Amino acid sequence: MLKNVHDVEAPTHWYNVVADLPFELPKDIVQPRTPETQNIKLQLPLELVRQSISRDQYIEIPEEVRQLYKSWRPTPLVRAKNLENWLKTPAKIYYKYEGNNISGSHKLCTGIAQAYYYKKAGAVRLTTGTGAGQWGTALAVGCRSFDLDCKVYMVGASYNQKPYRRTIMQMQGADVVPSPSGAKQNSGLFLDQKKVDTGNMAFAVTEALADALSNEGSMLSVGSGEAYSILHSTAIGIEAKEQLSKLGETPDIVIASLGAGSNFGGIALPILKDNLEGSKDVRCRSVEPSACPKLTRGVYRYDRTDGSGITPLQKMYTLGNNFRTPNMHAGGLRYHACSKIISALYHHNLIEAVAYPQTTVFKSAIIFHQLEGVVPAPESAHAIHGAIQEALKAKEEGKSPNILFCLSGHGLYDLSAYEQFLSGKMNDYSPTDADIADSLEKLPLVEE
Amino acid sequence: MLKNVHDVEAPTHWYNVVADLPFELPKDIVQPRTPETQNIKLQLPLELVRQSISRDQYIEIPEEVRQLYKSWRPTPLVRAKNLENWLKTPAKIYYKYEGNNISGSHKLCTGIAQAYYYKKAGAVRLTTGTGAGQWGTALAVGCRSFDLDCKVYMVGASYNQKPYRRTIMQMQGADVVPSPSGAKQNSGLFLDQKKVDTGNMAFAVTEALADALSNEGSMLSVGSGEAYSILHSTAIGIEAKEQLSKLGETPDIVIASLGAGSNFGGIALPILKDNLEGSKDVRCRSVEPSACPKLTRGVYRYDRTDGSGITPLQKMYTLGNNFRTPNMHAGGLRYHACSKIISALYHHNLIEAVAYPQTTVFKSAIIFHQLEGVVPAPESAHAIHGAIQEALKAKEEGKSPNILFCLSGHGLYDLSAYEQFLSGKMNDYSPTDADIADSLEKLPLVEE
Numbered sequence A, B: 001m002l003k004n005v006h007d008v009e010a011p012t013h014w015y016n017v018v019a020d021l022p023f024e025l026p027k028d029i030v031q032p033r034t035p036e037t038q039n040i041k042l043q044l045p046l047e048l049v050r051q052s053i054s055r056d057q058y059i060e061i062p063e064e065v066r067q068l069y070k071s072w073r074p075t076p077l078v079r080a081k082n083l084e085n086w087l088k089t090p091a092k093i094y095y096k097y098e099g100n101n102i103s104g105s106h107k108l109c110t111g112i113a114q115a116y117y118y119k120k121a122g123a124v125r126l127t128t129g130t131g132a133g134q135w136g137t138a139l140a141v142g143c144r145s146f147d148l149d150c151k152v153y154m155v156g157a158s159y160n161q162k163p164y165r166r167t168i169m170q171m172q173g174a175d176v177v178p179s180p181s182g183a184k185q186n187s188g189l190f191l192d193q194k195k196v197d198t199g200n201m202a203f204a205v206t207e208a209l210a211d212a213l214s215n216e217g218s219m220l221s222v223g224s225g226e227a228y229s230i231l232h233s234t235a236i237g238i239e240a241k242e243q244l245s246k247l248g249e250t251p252d253i254v255i256a257s258l259g260a261g262s263n264f265g266g267i268a269l270p271i272l273k274d275n276l277e278g279s280k281d282v283r284c285r286s287v288e289p290s291a292c293p294k295l296t297r298g299v300y301r302y303d304r305t306d307g308s309g310i311t312p313l314q315k316m317y318t319l320g321n322n323f324r325t326p327n328m329h330a331g332g333l334r335y336h337a338c339s340k341i342i343s344a345l346y347h348h349n350l351i352e353a354v355a356y357p358q359t360t361v362f363k364s365a366i367i368f369h370q371l372e373g374v375v376p377a378p379e380s381a382h383a384i385h386g387a388i389q390e391a392l393k394a395k396e397e398g399k400s401p402n403i404l405f406c407l408s409g410h411g412l413y414d415l416s417a418y419e420q421f422l423s424g425k426m427n428d429y430s431p432t433d434a435d436i437a438d439s440l441e442k443l444p445l446v447e448e
Helices: A046-053 A063-069 A081-087 A108-120 A134-145 A156-161 A163-171 A201-213 A227-246 A262-276 A340-347 A358-372 A378-397 A415-422 A433-441 B046-053 B063-069 B081-087 B108-120 B134-145 B156-161 B163-171 B201-213 B227-246 B262-276 B340-347 B358-372 B378-397 B415-422 B433-441
Strands: A013-015 A058-060 A077-079 A092-097 A125-130 A149-155 A175-179 A218-220 A253-257 A283-289 A299-303 A314-318 A352-356 A402-407 B013-015 B058-060 B077-079 B092-097 B125-130 B149-155 B175-179 B218-220 B253-257 B283-289 B299-303 B314-318 B352-356 B402-407
Touching (some): A013 A227, A013 A262, A046 A108, A046 A227, A081 A358, A081 A378, A092 A227, A108 A227, A108 A262, A125 A201, A134 A149, A134 A163, A149 A156, A149 A163, A156 A163, A156 A175, A163 A175, A163 B358, A163 B415, A175 A201, A201 A218, A227 A262, A227 A340, A227 A402, A253 A262, A253 A378, A262 A283, A352 A358, A358 A378, A358 A415, A358 B163, A378 A402, A415 B163, B013 B227, B081 B358, B081 B378, B092 B378, B108 B227, B108 B262, B125 B134, B125 B201, B149 B156, B156 B163, B163 B175, B175 B201, B227 B262, B227 B340, B227 B402, B253 B262, B253 B378, B262 B283, B262 B402, B352 B358, B352 B378, B358 B378, B358 B415
Parallel strands (some): A092 A402, A125 A149, A125 A218, A253 A283, B125 B149, B149 B175, B253 B283, B283 B352
Antiparallel strands (some): A299 A314, B013 B058, B299 B314
């Protein structure tokens, strides 16, 4: 049960944290090409390239994107008063709700922006890969908004297990196929032919790339893990900061779940800005699943960001691109690594990280649902659980911090996970140290 | 993609159309009891009894209910500008969006109110029957809001086919079982023992009644088809009228889907009031599915409202309580009859009715979804289709009426229906004249 807060304007600029970093980001390293991939050119709209390397502190949001943002932004900032009372905490808990758009998650911030830039770059059709479907949905909505055709390669297991996600993309006019799709054109690029049979996110992206390369007017949108995706998502934090400020408040702790980084960076970076400028000392805390603990158990090394073999290697916290995430429900948090900007911030102790097992996360999600009336996505539930832990800690310590967290999406497409939890059939899985070591052994060899 | 309109206050009173009717409502007729049912007393909170027979024009909404209404009301009134442009119609199309609460539909208006009155009457636990699950969800939320235990008997077929609906009730803390539940206590009351095996809505309500009778502190909430449910739903129309008025507009046509009548009555009656007082001539148009065409193909006769055999017979437009609704997706529009107030208004030509087949309705729903960014419930899609027809008619006639319709709920639990439609597997079913005649033959014999 939600109400929008209309007390602030939707932002006119995104915030680019690179301008304020007290260190240099490690440079990307071009991968050596194979005979199959040596002639392939990755086409990225010039504006997105510029945004990836820009050192401007603010980057203007194009007017067309701003108009579309206005259809659901500013998103609500809500005080979770019932939860506070139930926890008997002296802390104030605020959440920023990003589930109030048709794609259902924060990813629409970059879905709309990317579709705009690709259209401007001459594309008439976009292809992409999606895992659980949140990104595919966001891009499908973006494409429909700018009259682009959209083809989504959805990881086969999700395609079959999450028919609702598939349907919502189709309702937006997207052509959705399971990956591996069986299309001949798509098999040449891939690094490891064995994976053709099973299908995973990297393979879906590779199929989408091969499709784009072989169809005139088509371009690949890599996904929501890129630096410009974090940039586009900062609309969230900029709004939240202003909304809190209108209430006469500032955050003491900011909490968000961490997949590749666009959700966490989206809310945390505009607030971290004040820390970097020396005027504040807000704790920025990322929450990852115990099943995929890249910050808390990974290494800070160069690794591949996808399976195409042609994108540059980046220095990131990673579990290795061969890491097989154990069974878990928060599909958006499965990525093997953390984007280079967030990784560097963690490496320099400017942000925090914690990992929780999924059953404790779902327990908190049900409590939150009953008290606050929102079904959180499993990804967002990680932030809820993190916020509850901080609120309980504040109670123990007799402090009353302002806790802000991002409720990054609704969970109405994920009710089967809740059903599994309620029926007592949900288990926790964590990789063993040996699992992680095995995967890290296969990291590309790079001279640093 | 929705924004709330906060330009009006949530209403303080419900509107009771009975005060303004230019005719007397036909009296209810008590059913002769069988040996099994002769000692059963239906327990209904006194306040709900009063509301059922009241002739007051306005009935005050209790403060506790008003406070809870405020968590999602006033609901948004949205102008469907993209749809208007796409249709190239000179009409203005407004919709009232009732899907912005955790139950997902307008039924929470009465779910919250009923839980309040039952609690006040001493209940510590409510039982109810639900078909597709909308009503069960609304009552589950109501019970949780007032700390009542809640037991929902859900028609077995829906229990299995709509696991998401079941899960959302469980997440609200309700105990949900499929009906027939197999519990011994529940079999004695039922009129037709054959139906024990298959299960339907009437049997689910009967099970819920038997459960309530045999458990201290438990009471049955019959559902959302009662006169007081229509009363509680008038919050919708009262708000919509005021919201339009703030925009300097009045509606020329009001359109809503018709199940038993609470959705249609909820939005239409507060607007029909001006017609009854002679100051306006707004067309109030109900839309029913071709598969269950009670107003357009039923008869105005006395019939049973449920299968318990103990509630009074009411004069209504009905297809007969033995009517078997053909296969269709809008579960909320399956009811065999139309509530007595709405039926009487139709009988006196004060409202209109039309029926559409489901495939045309889903086609309009997809168009609306793509243009306006909301997934409508299949029930609500009937109103959308009706509104589109009126907008096209206005274009043909060169008129520019204000069309208001009720988007009574979201369809995020109904995506399997959309999938069926998109894959071309959806069919239309209408009863034959013989089907209807067969069912009407079994109507109770009543001297009028």
